[in-house]
Amino acid sequence: MEIGYMILLFSCVLFRLLSSCATLDTISTNQAIKDGDTIVSDDKMFELVFFSPGKSKNRYVGIWYKKISTGTVVWVANRETPITDKSGMLELSE
Structure with a gap:
């Protein structure tokens, strides 16, 4: 999945x-x-x-329900392209 598309999708989901x-x-x-x-x-x-x-050692960026103790994930940005260390960064651009 193209990075620009992932960022656009992320911003739409986060807003909703x-x-x-x-x-x-x-x-x-x-x-x-x-x-x-x-x-x-x-x-x-x-x-x-x-x-x-x-x-897992793979890192993902996503949105989850904070109030549910098990961390129920609602949406994941990089499901198909995980990060393999803690160097991940998310930045929105126009």
Whole structure:
């Protein structure tokens, strides 16, 4: 999947998931989120996070329900192209 398409898809999904929140925590254009950083919706329902499922060493960036203790994943940006270390970074551009 092309990176530009993944970023566009990510921004659309993030907007839709968080749009029901009264106040949004956001990422601005050209601002980077690095592995270890998170964005949490104002109502603390959703969290954008880099994660490794189970015992996997692969890293993914996705959105999950923050209030559910098992970290139920809602959407994954790089499902088919995982990162193999903690150097991941997400940046939105125009």
